[in-house]
Amino acid sequence: MGTLNGYLLVSGLLFTIGLTGVIVRRNIIIIFMCLELMLSAANLTLVAFSRFGLVNGLPNHHGQLLVFFTITVAAAEVAVGLAIIVALYRAKQTVHVEDLKSLGG
Amino acid sequence: MLLFGVGVVVNRNPVASALCLVVSFVGLASLFISLDAHFLGIIQILVYTGAVMVLFLFIIMLLDLKEEARRALNAWAVAGGAVVALCLVGTLLHVLGTFPKGEATLPPLVVPDGQAYEDTKALGTLLFTEYVFHVQVIGLLLLGATVGVVALSKKEASK
Numbered sequence: 198m199g200t201l202n203g204y205l206l207v208s209g210l211l212f213t214i215g216l217t218g219v220i221v222r223r224n225i226i227i228i229f230m231c232l233e234l235m236l237s238a239a240n241l242t243l244v245a246f247s248r249f250g251l252v253n254g255l256p257n258h259h260g261q262l263l264v265f266f267t268i269t270v271a272a273a274e275v276a277v278g279l280a281i282i283v284a285l286y287r288a289k290q291t292v293h294v295e296d297l298k299s300l301g302g
Numbered sequence: 303m304l305l306f307g308v309g310v311v312v313n314r315n316p317v318a319s320a321l322c323l324v325v326s327f328v329g330l331a332s333l334f335i336s337l338d339a340h341f342l343g344i345i346q347i348l349v350y351t352g353a354v355m356v357l358f359l360f361i362i363m364l365l366d367l368k369e370e371a372r373r374a375l376n377a378w379a380v381a382g383g384a385v386v387a388l389c390l391v392g393t394l395l396h397v398l399g400t401f402p403k404g405e406a407t408l409p410p411l412v413v414p415d416g417q418a419y420e421d422t423k424a425l426g427t428l429l430f431t432e433y434v435f436h437v438q439v440i441g442l443l444l445l446g447a448t449v450g451v452v453a454l455s456k457k458e459a460s461k
Contacts, residue, residue, distance in 0.1 A: 200404060200405055200406060201405070201406050202401065202404035205394075206398055209394040211303075211304065213390045213391055214304065214310070214387075215307075216386060217311060217383045217384075217387040218383075220379055220382055221379050223376070223379075226316055226361065227310070227311075230310055230319060231310065233323070233350070234307060234323070234326065237327065237330050237350070240346075241334070244339045247339070248339065248408070249408070251409055251412075254412020254413070255419070255424070256339070256421070259428070261421070261425060264339075265342065265429070268345060268349050269440050270440070271350075271354075272353060273443055273444050275354050275358075276357065276447055276451050277450055277451055279361045280451040281454060282365075283361060283364070283455060286365050
C-alpha cells in the first residue's frame with residue numbers, strides 16, 4: 198500500500214464485492230447494504246485521487262467536497278430506501294426479491 | 303476490510319452481515335485518514351457506522367428477520383455474479399497494470415511555514431463560499447427525503 202494503485206485496487210475490489218452481492222443475494226436489505234459498499238468504494242477513489250493530485254502542495258479539496266456531498270445524498274437515500282422496504286414488507290410480508298413478481302407482468 | 307466486505311455478501315444472517323459492514327466502513331474510514339482526509343474519515347464514521355448502520359440494524363430488528371432458510375440459490379444468479387466479478391477484477395488488474403502514474407507514492411504536503419495542515423478549515427471555507435448553493439440544494443434534498451419518509455411510513459388510513 199501507499200501507492201495510488203494500491204488504493205485504486207482496494208476501491209475496485211470493494212466495488213466488485215458490492216456488485217457481486219447485488220447480483221447474487223436475494224434478500225433486499227443485503228442488496229441495499231451492498232449498494233452502500235459500492236458507493237463507499239467510489240468515495241475511496243475520489244479521496245485517493247484528491248490526495249495524489251496535489252494543488253499547490255495541498256490535496257484537491259473539490260474532490261473531497263464531492264465525497265462529502267455523496268455521503269449526504271447516500272444518507273438520504275438510505276432513509277428513503279429503508280422506508281420503502283418497510284412499506285413493502287407491510288404489504289407483502291417478505292424481503293425476498295424473488296417473491297416480488299407483481300411488476301414482472 | 304475487504305474480508306469483512308466479503309462477509310457482508312457471504313453471511314446468511316442479516317445481523318451478521320450488517321456488523322461486517324460496520325467493520326468494513328471503519329476500515330474505509332481509516333483509509334481516508336491515512337490519505338490525510340481527516341474530516342471525511344470522521345464523517346464516514348459518524349454518518350455511515352453511526353447513523354446509517356443503526357438505521358439498518360433497526361430495520362432488521364423491526365422486520366424480525368430470521369436467518370434465511372437455505373433456499374436454493376439461483377444458479378444463474380451465482381454464475382452471473384461470478385462472471386461479472388471475474389470480468390471486473392480482470393479489467394481492474396489490466397488497467398492498473400498499464401497505469402504508470404499509479405506507481406506514485408504519497409507526495410508530501412506543502413504547508414506554509416510551520417502551520418499544521420487543517421483540512422476541516424479548508425473544506426469548510428470552500429463549502430460556504432464556492433459551494434454555498436450546493437449546500438442549500440443538499441438541505442432541500444434532505445428536507446424532501448424527510449418528508450418522503452414520513453409520508454411513506456404513514457399507515458394508509460384514508461383508504
